[in-house]
Amino acid sequence: MRVIVTGASSGIGRAVCEHLLAAGHQVVGVSRRGSPLASTTGTFHPWALDLADLPHLPARLEPLAAVHPALEALVCCAGAGRFGGLEQFNHAQIRQLVDLNFTGQAFLVRSLLPALKRAGHATLVFVGSEAGRRGRRRGAIYCATKFALRGFAEALREELASSGIRVCLVNPGMVRTPFYDGAGFAPRPGAEHALQPTEVAQVVTQVITARSGIVFDEVYLTPLTHAVDFTPSRPRPQEVDPCLDAKPGEAV
Numbered sequence: 716m717r718v719i720v721t722g723a724s725s726g727i728g729r730a731v732c733e734h735l736l737a738a739g740h741q742v743v744g745v746s747r748r749g750s751p752l753a754s755t756t757g758t759f760h761p762w763a764l765d766l767a768d769l770p771h772l773p774a775r776l777e778p779l780a781a782v783h784p785a786l787e788a789l790v791c792c793a794g795a796g797r798f799g800g801l802e803q804f805n806h807a808q809i810r811q812l813v814d815l816n817f818t819g820q821a822f823l824v825r826s827l828l829p830a831l832k833r834a835g836h837a838t839l840v841f842v843g844s845e846a847g848r849r850g851r852r853r854g855a856i857y858c859a860t861k862f863a864l865r866g867f868a869e870a871l872r873e874e875l876a877s878s879g880i881r882v883c884l885v886n887p888g889m890v891r892t893p894f895y896d897g898a899g900f901a902p903r904p905g906a907e908h909a910l911q912p913t914e915v916a917q918v919v920t921q922v923i924t925a926r927s928g929i930v931f932d933e934v935y936l937t938p939l940t941h942a943v944d945f946t947p948s949r950p951r952p953q954e955v956d957p958c959l960d961a962k963p964g965e966a967v
């Protein structure tokens with residue numbers, strides 16, 4: 716199976732690549748870093764691309780679509796989280812998060828749809844979030860992007876079924892990944908407080924490899940609790956200070 720996975724350099728996307736490679740599939744891993752991944756079974760091709768650079772994205776997607784004229788699956792994992800009250804975001808930060816978490820995904824899917832249709836049967840997987848089902852304070856922009864992704868997936872599911880493409884939205888709760896670096900909070904240590912990226916990857920792999928007549932519309936998987944610890948803030952460049960008014964141990 717030929718699969719493109721975005722967010723391949725870290726966290727959930729990287730774990731998805733590793734699972735697919737172990738099963739012998741051909742994987743193209745998209746991220747800004749274009750990090751290589753070793754595999755003794757499947758083949759891995761790193762592909763460097765900034766999905767939030769919307770002005771240049773259509774032109775930069777053309778070679779990706781041209782090199783992979785037929786594609787059995789596309790897994791959209793790239794994304795970021797930024798948290799804080801709305802007034803803590805400047806306009807550029809709002810745009811940046813929406814561009815990466817939603818608009819860049821729409822550009823990517825539009826560009827690769829012909830390749831997915833050519834394969835006859837194909838699977839399109841979005842990694843959403845439980846934040847796409849319920850809005851939470853300090854998450855106005857992040858939740859909005861995940862709600863948008865959910866509507867996008869639902870509409871595409873109807874639009875593409877007659878083309879043999881099934882669309883699945885996988886919505887994890889907290890997963891222990893670098894997503895929380897610089898966020899100012901992280902899931903509390905312990906297996907009950909966070910999923911492992913490989914556990915989400917197992918679900919994604921099952922969705923992609925299920926027989927073609929089965930569609931997993933949406934899958935929610937969450938850790939048993941939602942407890943977080945607040946961490947010394949190490950903001951990434953241009954990142955807001957998150958969670959300024961939250962209390963230790965409080966779910967976010």
Ligand SMILES: NC(=O)c1ccc[n+]([C@@H]2O[C@H](COP(=O)([O-])OP(=O)(O)OC[C@H]3O[C@@H](n4cnc5c(N)ncnc54)[C@H](OP(=O)(O)O)[C@@H]3O)[C@@H](O)[C@H]2O)c1
Binds near residue numbers: 721
């Ligand atoms: N971790 C959680 O608790 C959690 C929970 C629910 C949903 N999610 C969702 O899961 C997805 C993956 O998150 P994660 O936890 O795996 O985070 P992560 O470890 O920080 O990985 C994010 C990935 O996205 C890529 N990326 C970021 N900005 C990009 C850009 N502008 N262009 C292209 N690629 C970009 C990163 O690669 P480069 O830096 O190399 O570009 C990296 O591979 C996100 O959509 C997130 O919203 C995460």
